[in-house]
Amino acid sequence: MSISEIENEIVEEFELFGNDWEGKYEHLIDLGKHLPLIDKKYKTDDRLIKGCQSKVWLHSELINEKVVFTADSDAIITKGIIALMIRSISGLTADAIINAQFEFINKIGLIEHLSPTRSNGLVSMIKQMKLDALAYKVQS
Amino acid sequence: METITKNSSLNIQKIRQDFPILFQKVNGKLLVYLDSGATAQKPRQVIDAISCYYQSQNANIHRGVHQLSQEITVAYENARVTVQKHLNATLPQEIIFTSGTTESINLVANSFGKKYVKSGDEIIVSEMEHHSNILPWQILCEEKGAVLKVIPINENGELIINEFKKLLSNKTKIVAVTHISNTLGTINPVRKIIALAHEKNIPVLIDGAQAVPHMKVDVQALDADFYCFSGHKLFGPTGVGILYGKEKWLSEMPPYKVGGGTIKTVSFEKTEYADLPLKFEAGTPHIEGGIGLAAAINYVNEIGLENIGTYEFELLEYATLKLAAIEGLRIIGTAKEKAPVISFVIEEVHPLDIGIILDKQGIAVRTGHHCTQPLMEHYGIPGTIRASLVFYNTKEEIDALVNGIQKAIKMLK
Numbered sequence: 097m098s099i100s101e102i103e104n105e106i107v108e109e110f111e112l113f114g115n116d117w118e119g120k121y122e123h124l125i126d127l128g129k130h131l132p133l134i135d136k137k138y139k140t141d142d143r144l145i146k147g148c149q150s151k152v153w154l155h156s157e158l159i160n161e162k163v164v165f166t167a168d169s170d171a172i173i174t175k176g177i178i179a180l181m182i183r184s185i186s187g188l189t190a191d192a193i194i195n196a197q198f199e200f201i202n203k204i205g206l207i208e209h210l211s212p213t214r215s216n217g218l219v220s221m222i223k224q225m226k227l228d229a230l231a232y233k234v235q236s
Numbered sequence: 237m238e239t240i241t242k243n244s245s246l247n248i249q250k251i252r253q254d255f256p257i258l259f260q261k262v263n264g265k266l267l268v269y270l271d272s273g274a275t276a277q278k279p280r281q282v283i284d285a286i287s288c289y290y291q292s293q294n295a296n297i298h299r300g301v302h303q304l305s306q307e308i309t310v311a312y313e314n315a316r317v318t319v320q321k322h323l324n325a326t327l328p329q330e331i332i333f334t335s336g337t338t339e340s341i342n343l344v345a346n347s348f349g350k351k352y353v354k355s356g357d358e359i360i361v362s363e364m365e366h367h368s369n370i371l372p373w374q375i376l377c378e379e380k381g382a383v384l385k386v387i388p389i390n391e392n393g394e395l396i397i398n399e400f401k402k403l404l405s406n407k408t409k410i411v412a413v414t415h416i417s418n419t420l421g422t423i424n425p426v427r428k429i430i431a432l433a434h435e436k437n438i439p440v441l442i443d444g445a446q447a448v449p450h451m452k453v454d455v456q457a458l459d460a461d462f463y464c465f466s467g468h469k470l471f472g473p474t475g476v477g478i479l480y481g482k483e484k485w486l487s488e489m490p491p492y493k494v495g496g497g498t499i500k501t502v503s504f505e506k507t508e509y510a511d512l513p514l515k516f517e518a519g520t521p522h523i524e525g526g527i528g529l530a531a532a533i534n535y536v537n538e539i540g541l542e543n544i545g546t547y548e549f550e551l552l553e554y555a556t557l558k559l560a561a562i563e564g565l566r567i568i569g570t571a572k573e574k575a576p577v578i579s580f581v582i583e584e585v586h587p588l589d590i591g592i593i594l595d596k597q598g599i600a601v602r603t604g605h606h607c608t609q610p611l612m613e614h615y616g617i618p619g620t621i622r623a624s625l626v627f628y629n630t631k632e633e634i635d636a637l638v639n640g641i642q643k644a645i646k647m648l649k
Contacts, residue, residue, distance in 0.1 A: 117263065117596045118596075118647070121592075121593065121596065121647060122647055125647060125648060149587070149588045149603060149604040149605075149618075149619055150586060150588045150618075151618075170586055170618065171586035171588045171589050172585075172586065172589050172648055173588070173589050173592050174588070174589075209592075216588060
């Protein structure tokens with residue numbers, strides 16, 4: 097699937113909840129709980145993205161020309177949003193990741209979590225994802 | 237939130253009418269504002285004073301010969317006198333307008349530090365300080381080769397006074413401690429701290445940012461050398477604050493920021509600086525801030541800080557009881573003397589997650605380290621959830637918080 101197909105799928109998934117914030121956040125929490133665990137050896141301080149409040153660990157690998165991300169956070173809602181982001185871009189080419197806009201986050205009504213005031217580390221995580229992709233692009 | 241909290245002599249529902257923002261809906265729910273420790277809401281009396289300033293009083297102060305300038309100069313200087321009387325300072329020129337507590341502390345650290353602190357000297361702060369009362373002193377110590385000493389706290393979040401006594405020495409140049417901890421709510425025995433420091437002729441700066449909204453502060457009774465607070469936590473505007481300093485210190489200290497208004501005469505060879513307080517007030521000040529702050533002080537005095545204290549203590553006791561009953565919840569900061577600030581953590585749940593779910597229910601709390609990272613380290617926690625209450629809050633709002641937390645726990649666990 098292309099990035100836009102995946103994003104549309106996520107948007108449709110969240111449309112089911114309409115204005116039901118509880119349902120939406122329960123789903124997000126559930127996604128967070130089921131985010132595949134990052135390999136413990138990558139959960140180190142040098143891979144830590146420090147938000148003001150929650151911590152995010154990010155790891156990337158280049159497998160068959162595709163960038164694959166794994167991540168973790170100590171806050172569960174942050175983790176849920178990470179799960180959505182990884183679902184939308186992990187396994188794509190470096191170029192696709194560099195150009196990703198994550199517009200679906202706005203469409204599903206979670207944009208507040210990407211505002212700089214949220215200080216949950218997600219804005220820095222996106223930056224790091226793109227930097228990693230750029231590094232792989234330069235290497236290849 | 238229709239029912240009325242009746243137990244106190246204050247008519248809270250009537251007081252709430254003074255705060256237009258409290259009737260706003262957030263995420264479809266009537267706002268429950270429990271973050272006054274970050275910034276307090278403003279009564280109509282303050283909003284009107286600021287609006288009136290821009291509609292009919294705006295002119296620059298201290299320099300115009302025209303009518304508007306003269307009138308607003310008088311109003312601004314009257315605001316200074318309002319602050320002076322409120323703090324029971326001896327002289328109006330002991331009241332310096334700043335941009336807030338942070339700038340007040342930076343002013344003293346820079347100016348006092350430049351004149352009195354040298355290599356090998358010591359400065360005492362406490363483990364529960366806000367970063368604003370650590371960093372200016374840390375930088376000063378780095379620049380001068382001085383040493384920062386820290387008063388430790390006990391498990392209840394109270395300063396260990398015996399340890400403080402041991403830290404005081406003839407090398408100590410200044411002690412800087414908070415009156416009330418923004419994270420723990422602890423009310424520190426500042427009078428005693430000041431008396432102990434004064435026995436060795438050491439001046440003391442008190443960070444009063446969290447204290448002035450809750451209690452009457454008398455700088456003469458405390459014998460504080462410096463006392464700092466912000467307007468916006470005292471129901472006044474943002475961007476204005478106060479540094480109270482004893483005249484004997486302020487008159488000897490060199491200017492901190494310089495520019496228009498701080499001088500008597502300027503030439504390229506030599507500048508003669510103005511007398512207090514203008515020596516420390518460079519540039520056009522936050523005029524409407526001063527006017528608004530005076531309106532806020534008049535407002536709390538009309539309600540009466542003693543009445544406020546009695547009612548807020550009731551709120552604190554009620555909230556503590558209700559919150560402590562939640563399974564897995566631990567209150568951080570259990571000092572005997574406490575202001576209505578309650579920090580807590582919940583087993584296996586991140587504070588940020590709780591904060592987000594509460595926000596969805598229209599409940600505003602603060603989560604995180606509250607700019608007190610050394611304190612978080614002491615307790616070995618990433619942060620807390622903090623509910624900070626003031627007199628416009630009600631027991632019904634505390635009930636809403638408790639229900640909100642229970643819902644959040646159910647969703648998150």
